[in-house]
Amino acid sequence: MTQHFPALLVTAPLLCALLVSIAGWLRPRLCLPIALVGLGVATLAATGMLAQVLTSGPIGYRLGGWDPPWGIYYFLDQLNAVVAAVVAWVALVNLAASHRAVQADYEDKQGPFYTLYVLAVTGLLGMVATGDAFNLYVLLEISSLTGYALIGLGPNRAPLSSLNYLFLGTIGASFYLLGVGYLYIVTGSLNMADLAELLKPLYGSLAVTTAFSLIVVGLWMKMAFFPLHAWLPNAYSQAPGPAASLLAPLMTKVMVYVMIRMMLSVFTVDFVGTQAVLQQAVGWLAVAAIVAGALFALAQRDLKRMLAYIVVGEVGYMVGGAWLGNRIGMTGAVLHLINDAVMTFCVFLAAGCIFQKIRGTAFEDLQGLFKKMPWTMAALAVGALAIIGVPPTCGFFSKWYLIRGGLEAGHWGFVCALLFSSLVNVVLFFRLFEIAFFEPMAEGNGHGDHHGHAPAVAIAEAPLSMLLPLMAAALGLVALGLATGPLVKYVITPVMPTGLW
Amino acid sequence: MSLVHSIVPLLAVLVSLAALPGIILARGRPNLRETVTFAAAGLKLILVASLLPYLLNGQEVACDLVRVLPGAPLAFKVDAFGLLFALVSSSLWIVTSAYSIGYMRGLDEHSQTRYYCFFAVALSATIGVAFSANLFTLYLFYEMLSLATYPLVTHHQDAEARTSGRKYLFYIMGTSIGLALPAMIIAYQQAGTLAFSPAGFLAGKVSPLMAGVLLFMFIFGFAKAGMMPVHSWLPAAMVAPTPVSALLHAVAVVKVGVFCILRVITGVFGVGLLKSLDLGLAVAWVAAFTIIVASLIALSQDGLKRRLAFSTIGQLSYIVLGLALLSPKGMIGGSLHIAMHAFGKITLFMCAGAIFVATGKKNISEMTGIGKRMPWTMAAFLVGSLSVIGLPPAGGFISKWYLVLGCLQAGSIGLLVVLLVSSLLNAAYFLPIVYRAYFKPPSEAAWLEGRHEGPAAAWVPPLITAACSLILFFYPQPFLRLAQMAVAGLGGGQ
Numbered sequence: 001m002t003q004h005f006p007a008l009l010v011t012a013p014l015l016c017a018l019l020v021s022i023a024g025w026l027r028p029r030l031c032l033p034i035a036l037v038g039l040g041v042a043t044l045a046a047t048g049m050l051a052q053v054l055t056s057g058p059i060g061y062r063l064g065g066w067d068p069p070w071g072i073y074y075f076l077d078q079l080n081a082v083v084a085a086v087v088a089w090v091a092l093v094n095l096a097a098s099h100r101a102v103q104a105d106y107e108d109k110q111g112p113f114y115t116l117y118v119l120a121v122t123g124l125l126g127m128v129a130t131g132d133a134f135n136l137y138v139l140l141e142i143s144s145l146t147g148y149a150l151i152g153l154g155p156n157r158a159p160l161s162s163l164n165y166l167f168l169g170t171i172g173a174s175f176y177l178l179g180v181g182y183l184y185i186v187t188g189s190l191n192m193a194d195l196a197e198l199l200k201p202l203y204g205s206l207a208v209t210t211a212f213s214l215i216v217v218g219l220w221m222k223m224a225f226f227p228l229h230a231w232l233p234n235a236y237s238q239a240p241g242p243a244a245s246l247l248a249p250l251m252t253k254v255m256v257y258v259m260i261r262m263m264l265s266v267f268t269v270d271f272v273g274t275q276a277v278l279q280q281a282v283g284w285l286a287v288a289a290i291v292a293g294a295l296f297a298l299a300q301r302d303l304k305r306m307l308a309y310i311v312v313g314e315v316g317y318m319v320g321g322a323w324l325g326n327r328i329g330m331t332g333a334v335l336h337l338i339n340d341a342v343m344t345f346c347v348f349l350a351a352g353c354i355f356q357k358i359r360g361t362a363f364e365d366l367q368g369l370f371k372k373m374p375w376t377m378a379a380l381a382v383g384a385l386a387i388i389g390v391p392p393t394c395g396f397f398s399k400w401y402l403i404r405g406g407l408e409a410g411h412w413g414f415v416c417a418l419l420f421s422s423l424v425n426v427v428l429f430f431r432l433f434e435i436a437f438f439e440p441m442a443e444g445n446g447h448g449d450h451h452g453h454a455p456a457v458a459i460a461e462a463p464l465s466m467l468l469p470l471m472a473a474a475l476g477l478v479a480l481g482l483a484t485g486p487l488v489k490y491v492i493t494p495v496m497p498t499g500l501w
Numbered sequence: 502m503s504l505v506h507s508i509v510p511l512l513a514v515l516v517s518l519a520a521l522p523g524i525i526l527a528r529g530r531p532n533l534r535e536t537v538t539f540a541a542a543g544l545k546l547i548l549v550a551s552l553l554p555y556l557l558n559g560q561e562v563a564c565d566l567v568r569v570l571p572g573a574p575l576a577f578k579v580d581a582f583g584l585l586f587a588l589v590s591s592s593l594w595i596v597t598s599a600y601s602i603g604y605m606r607g608l609d610e611h612s613q614t615r616y617y618c619f620f621a622v623a624l625s626a627t628i629g630v631a632f633s634a635n636l637f638t639l640y641l642f643y644e645m646l647s648l649a650t651y652p653l654v655t656h657h658q659d660a661e662a663r664t665s666g667r668k669y670l671f672y673i674m675g676t677s678i679g680l681a682l683p684a685m686i687i688a689y690q691q692a693g694t695l696a697f698s699p700a701g702f703l704a705g706k707v708s709p710l711m712a713g714v715l716l717f718m719f720i721f722g723f724a725k726a727g728m729m730p731v732h733s734w735l736p737a738a739m740v741a742p743t744p745v746s747a748l749l750h751a752v753a754v755v756k757v758g759v760f761c762i763l764r765v766i767t768g769v770f771g772v773g774l775l776k777s778l779d780l781g782l783a784v785a786w787v788a789a790f791t792i793i794v795a796s797l798i799a800l801s802q803d804g805l806k807r808r809l810a811f812s813t814i815g816q817l818s819y820i821v822l823g824l825a826l827l828s829p830k831g832m833i834g835g836s837l838h839i840a841m842h843a844f845g846k847i848t849l850f851m852c853a854g855a856i857f858v859a860t861g862k863k864n865i866s867e868m869t870g871i872g873k874r875m876p877w878t879m880a881a882f883l884v885g886s887l888s889v890i891g892l893p894p895a896g897g898f899i900s901k902w903y904l905v906l907g908c909l910q911a912g913s914i915g916l917l918v919v920l921l922v923s924s925l926l927n928a929a930y931f932l933p934i935v936y937r938a939y940f941k942p943p944s945e946a947a948w949l950e951g952r953h954e955g956p957a958a959a960w961v962p963p964l965i966t967a968a969c970s971l972i973l974f975f976y977p978q979p980f981l982r983l984a985q986m987a988v989a990g991l992g993g994g995q
Contacts, residue, residue, distance in 0.1 A: 389678075390648070391641040397569065403686050415683070422678050430670055437655070438663045482575070485568040 002052065005045040006061035006074040009084065010126045010139075012041035017118040024111010031114040032099055038118050039092045042125060046081075046088040053081040054490055060131070068131070069191030075131030079264075079334065079495040082487075083257050084128045086338050087250050090345045091121040097349060097469035098242035100462075101356055105240060106153065113153065117246065120146040124254050133180045133266065134190040136258065140176065140222070144169050147251060150243035151235050161234035168231040172221025179215030182207055183266075192266050203271050212267055213278070216259060223255035225319050226289030229312045233296070236311065237304040241352035244304065248311055249345035253337050256318045260333065263322060269499035272325075279323055283411055286320025289313065290417040294424035303351050303361040306428060307344075310387060313421055314340050320414050321402045327500040329405025334492050336398035339386070339480055343395055346383035346473035350376055353462035353470055369436035372460050375467055377436060379474035384429035386477045389422050394480035401488075503560050510564045510577040510632045513548040513587070517541045517594075517621040517628075524621065528614040531606070538598050538617050545624065546591045549584070553979060556584050556986065563634065570637060572694035578634035581987035582767070582836060585980055586760050587631040589840045590753050593847055594624050596962045597748040600851050603958025604744050607858040616656060616742070622649040627753040630760060636685050636695040639764060640677070643723070646757055647673045650749055654741045665737040672724050672734035681722025684715050688769065697764055699991050701771020709778050712770065716780055719765040720787070725758025726821060727814045729791040736810040743854025746806060751813055751846035756839055759820045763836065766824050772991055776827050782913070784825035788818040789919040796926035803864045805853045808930060809846065815923065816842045816889060822916065823904045831907020832988045833981075838900035840980040844970045845888030845897050851963035852882040859955030865934055870943025872935075875954045877964060879938045884967035886931035891924055896973030899981065 016038025023030040052059060058077040062068065076084070095117065106113050123143025130136050148169065152162035184190060186207050187198040202208050217228075224232035236248045263272050272279070293313025300306040318340070321333030351361055353376045358365050370377050386395035399418060406415040461467060480487075520541035527534040555562050562579040569575055579587075601620070605613050626649055629642030647670070655666035689695055692706045703712065724731040738750055749755075766775065766784075775781045792815045799811035820842070823835020855878045856862055856871065872879045884895055891901030901924065908917040943949055954960040973980070 385648070390644045391637070392569075392575070400570065400686065403683070404690060407687065407690050419679060419683060422682075423675060426670065426674050426678065430667075434663060434667070437652075438658050438660075482567050482569060484570065485574075 002048060004061075005049045005052070006059060006076060006129055007063065008045040009042050009049070009088075009129055010122055012045065013038040013118045013122040013125065017115050017122065020118055021111055021115040024115065028110045031110045032095075032102075035095060035114045035118050036092075039088065039095055039121060042121070043085075043088040043092045046084040046125070049076055050081040050085045053078055069189045069194035072135045073131045073191055073193075074129045075193065076129055077495055078491045080128045080257065080261070082338060082491050083254070084125055086341050087121070087124050087128060087254065090249055090341055091124070091246060093469045093472055094242060094245050094345065094349065097245075097352070097466045099465050101241045101352060101466070104356065105155075109153065113150070113240075116146040116150050117243070119143075120150060120246065124250055127254055128257060131192045132190055133183065133192055133195065137173065137177050137180060140173055140258075143251070143254075144173060144222070147247055150247065151239040153243065154238045154240045156238065157234070158238040158240075161231075161238050165231040165235040168221055168228070172218045172228075175214050175218025175221065177218075179211045179213075179218060182211035182214065186211070192261070195266050196268060199267065199271070203274065208271075209275070212262075212271070212275075215262055219255050219259045219262070220319070223252045223259070223315050223319075224312055225315050226285065226292050226312060229289070229293075229315070232312060233305055233308040236308040237302065241355050245345060245348035245352050248308070248348050249341045252311060252315055253341045253344075256315065256322070256333070256337050259319070260322050260330075260337075264330075264495070264497055269325075269497050273499070279325055282323040283320060283414060286316045286323065287413045287417040289316025290320070290421045294421045297428055298424060301363050303354065303363070303366065303432065304348075306432075307347050307351060310425070310428070311344060314344070314387075317399075317402055317418065317421075320417075321405055324405045324409040324411060324414070325500070326405055326408050327496050328401055328408050330496060330500060331488060331492050332398055332401030332403075332405050334495075335401055335484070335488065338487070339394035339398045339477075342473060342476050342480060343383055343386040343393075346470070346477060347380060347387065349466070349470050349473055350380035350383060353466050356462050356466060357460055363432065363435055366432060366436045367439040370433075372458075373462065374459065376462055376470065377433075379470045381429075381433070382474040382477055384425070384433075386481075388425040388429065392481045393477045394484065395477075397481055397484040505555055505560050505562050506564065507562050508564055509548055509552060510562055510579050511566065513545055513552075513591075514577070514625055514629045514632060516545045516548060517624045520621050521618055524614060524617050531613065534614065534617060535598070535602055538621065539595070541621060542591070542595045542598050542624075545628070546595060549587045549591045549628070552579050552584055553588070555579075556581055556983065557979070559986075565634075572696070573635050573637035573689065575638055575641070576634040577629075577632040577638070578697075579632050581983040581990060582760075582763060583631040583633075585836060585983040585987065586756060586839055587628050588979070588983075589843045590624065590627045590631070590756070593748060593752050593843060593966070596965055597744050597847070597851075599958055600747065600854070600962035601744040603956040603960075603962070604742065604854050604858055607956045607959055608742075610656070610742060612656070615652060619649050619652050620745075620748075623653065623749060623753060627757055630757045633764075635697060636688070636764070636769060639761060640681065640685060643681075643725070643757060643761060644674075644677060646754060647677065647725075650745070650754055653745045653749065654738045656742050656745065657740065662740050665740045668737040669734045672731055676722050676724040676731055679722070680718045684718035684722055687711075688715060697768025699767070699771070701767070701769055701774050703769055704771045704774045712774065712778055713780055713783075716765070716770060716775075716784065719769070720762055720784060720821075723758045723761040723765070725754050726762050727755055727758065727791075727817045728787060728821065729794060729814075732791065732795070732814045735814055736807050739804075739806040739810050743806070743850060743857065746809075747847050747850035747854065750810070751850050752843045755813060755817055756843065759817050759839065762821055763824055766827075767832075767991055772827050781825045781827040785822050785913070785916055788822035788825060789916055791815065791818040792822065792919060792923045793926070796923050796930065799930045800926065803866055805856070805863060805865050805868070805934075806850070808865065809849050809853060812889060812927065812930065813846060815927070816846065819901075819904060819920075819923075822920075823907055826907045826911045826913065826916070828907045828910035829988050830903050830910045832991070833984045834900050834903030834905075834907050836984040836987060837903060837977070837980055838897075841888060841896040841900040841970075841973060841977075844966050844973060845885045845895065848881050848885030848963045848966040848970060849889065851959075851966065852878050852885065855955060855959040855963060858959045859953065865937070867944065868934070869937050869941045870945075870948055872939035873943055874948040874952065875960070876952060878954055878960045879935065881960075881963040881967035882938075883935045884970055885963070886935060888970040890927040890931060892928075894974045895970045896977060897970070898974060899977050
């Protein structure tokens with residue numbers, strides 16, 4: 001059983017997706033339980049593999065028994081084992097929280113909704129686990145297409161945003177495919193490990209450089225790296241709540257993972273190190289992404305849209321860290337990938353809880369929310385602290401490594417951008433907390449009248465099925481933060497290539 | 502110096518956090534709720550005090566928690582400096598809790614459960630700062646304190662509170678993220694560790710230029726210390742309920758800021774490094790500037806709490822000045838002033854609050870003749886003033902005595918003059934209040950009707966702290982002993 005975990009990771013949800021769509025016609029009530037079983041098995045497999053990788057090293061798996069490089073080969077080392085575990089857990093917890101939100105808005109579409117949901121997760125998990133560049137493309141399209149459909153389910157202009165995303169996402173995926181095509185032309189292989197060996201003698205070749213550029217640009221498009229981010233804010237802020245809290249934390253992060261995998265395992269740092277101009281340019285693009293994400297976020301008057309632009313900035317953190325060209329920066333990028341998945345999940349889920357009760361997330365809807373939804377707001381506050389980067393939440397530690405990486409590389413622009421973004425995040429969140437804490441404003445000017453109690457507001461919390469997962473996410477942020485030491489030591493350091501100093 | 506491993510420092514930090522569920526569960530029953538606060542406060546003081554024998558025996562108490570970053574674990578280490586500060590804060594928490602009851606119930610304030618919760622969190626953070634073994638742990642609790650005090654400062658939830666809260670966060674979080682955090686990371690990058698050591702972990706690891714830049718990034722980054730020009734959050738934060746101003750903005754928050762600077766001077770850079778680069782003097786003069794300017798501004802304030810706030814800004818810089826003198830006597834004076842000023846200033850704040858509860862007056866000009874109405878309160882106020890000015894028979898005299906000796910020891914006559922001028926200014930802004938209260942004809946007829954000091958829980962606590970100030974003049978232990986040991990531990994002798 002345990003040796004089939006890699007297969008189970010993808011096949012269990014894939015099969016369950018099929019069952020869910022059948023249940024959608026016959027017994028819609030069964031959709032969620034079946035989906036839970038599918039993702040539950042995948043989560044178990046992912047967690048089991050992480051334990052396995054940590055104790056006895058990387059796992060390889062031949063899908064269908066075909067030998068690499070001809071057959072599809074799944075390969076899990078510390079890096080993707082931990083990413084797979086995070087993806088599986090976030091998707092599972094979010095699924096558990098989705099019941100009431102789906103019931104409220106998509107009662108007649110439960111079958112399609114959960115089918116799409118489970119398929120999207122299948123694609124994400126597959127992308128993380130696969131060791132085959134073309135298989136990755138297939139899984140990328142699975143998760144993208146289901147993602148478009150999930151976002152399109154949203155109200156009002158969501159279908160339009162989804163269409164916009166579809167256009168840009170398809171271009172991105174095509175770039176990636178084109179890049180992989182070039183690689184196939186020059187090497188005749190699609191297996192990542194095989195490619196890495198075959199590419200080594202070809203590093204000077206223009207075709208390889210072109211392939212690399214195409215792949216990286218395609219991935220940037222999919223991860224919304226500034227200035228290729230235009231599709232993201234609308235798509236993630238208009239998507240149905242449970243879809244937003246699935247895709248916003250995971251989709252961009254998995255794409256960042258794929259980029260790092262390409263940089264470390266397919267092209268290797270020796271190759272990336274020769275692209276000095278590109279490296280410089282990406283560093284400054286990351287600075288632009290961070291600053292632009294922060295400024296755009298400042299301009300928003302809606303919680304979900306603000307969060308969406310924060311995601312744009314966070315992508316800048318990770319891309320910037322990965323391209324600093326040193327071990328500490330790369331460590332920061334990987335750590336932030338893990339942390340950001342959980343913290344984005346926490347804040348988007350909190351936004352979902354708020355939407356569930358208030359039916360809106362515009363800033364003026366948030367008045368008096370600390371009284372009405374104290375627990376949700378507490379969790380949102382923890383998420384905010386993680387995004388700002390206050391210890392002991394995990395956001396502090398990844399920022400710590402990223403800033404150190406920037407210092408090490410002498411890239412002061414990146415260091416300043418990170419600090420700037422932290423400060424802007426303070427403004428962003430406390431502006432929101434001010435509305436939720438002070439408004440509606442008590443009458444009078446304080447002392448004269450402050451015993452006149454603020455208007456009594458009854459507590460009206462989100463349903464427990466949403467609140468408990470949210471609490472788990474918020475606690476997870478602190479737990480992840482305190483686990484930084486072992487995470488870096490046992491998970492991230494072993495996968496850092498020796499070429500990085 | 503031998504090291505004892507014990508879980509007590511951790512418990513001392515956590516005990517007030519552990520009280521949170523109790524406070525929240527008892528929200529419908531105020532008496533039970535306040536009992537929980539008292540129990541936690543009492544337990545905290547006992548735990549802190551139980552560490553005293555180790556320290557007096559020349560031992561230090563350590564407690565390592567989690568290895569989060571290499572060279573910068575989450576860890577506690579109690580030395581004499583830390584224990585001195587922890588003793589002051591935890592003992593005053595008890596008095597303030599009693600006072601809170603008188604004040605908050607006397608004014609029928611809203612959201613008292615929230616108030617007691619965040620008060621408890623703030624105390625945890627304060628003790629955490631006091632016991633931190635390294636800069637990372639210190640920073641963690643520093644930020645925790647910033648966030649825990651925000652809902653306390655903005656307790657009234659009105660427009661004024663909102664503006665002040667914004668200013669508070671802007672200064673406190675802005676400087677900690679914008680200056681202290683990068684300084685800490687650069688220091689780590691240079692030294693590979695953040696653990697405080699008596700010689701300073703940066704000693705021999707940084708160039709003179711970088712040392713100077715880092716030092717000032719730290720000093721202004723810990724804006725809670727109220728050094729000019731990052732002081733103006735403090736007067737703004739006076740919109741908080743008075744017990745908050747009393748404990749947090751005269752004792753815990755501002756002293757946390759000063760304590761961070763103490764750690765930066767003694768544990769990060771080390772006396773030797775600062776001496777060799779002459780950086781101590783630079784800091785001392787920034788402090789001297791703050792002392793004089795803050796005292797001058799205080800003279801013109803009519804709002805009693807605002808006058809106290811500017812006085813606090815000045816007195817905090819006394820502490821920084823003492824430390825920055827880098828002479829043993831000056832450093833003893835500086836760290837002793839943490840305790841002496843705390844007892845004096847908390848008395849003054851509690852008196853201001855007691856006057857507000859009993860009469861609704863906030864401005865000094867409205868307090869003419871109030872001594873007839875509230876003789877005991879004003880007596881406490883007089884003692885507090887004496888202590889802050891530094892006159893016998895109050896504790897403040899002793900710390901200022903050491904500060905003066907420290908100036909002489911460091912051979913800095915200029916700074917000595919600053920201290921003396923400032924003492925005159927202190928007298929000039931405090932004593933007229935007392936004179937006006939006792940010797941001028943009352944401005945309001947009601948005040949002739951005899952003694953009426955409001956609820957006992959509001960005016961007895963300042964009397965207690967005033968008595969402590971007097972006692973500390975005659976018997977300044979264990980604070981003086983701890984300060985001497987701490988400074989001796991730096992290798993400077995006495």
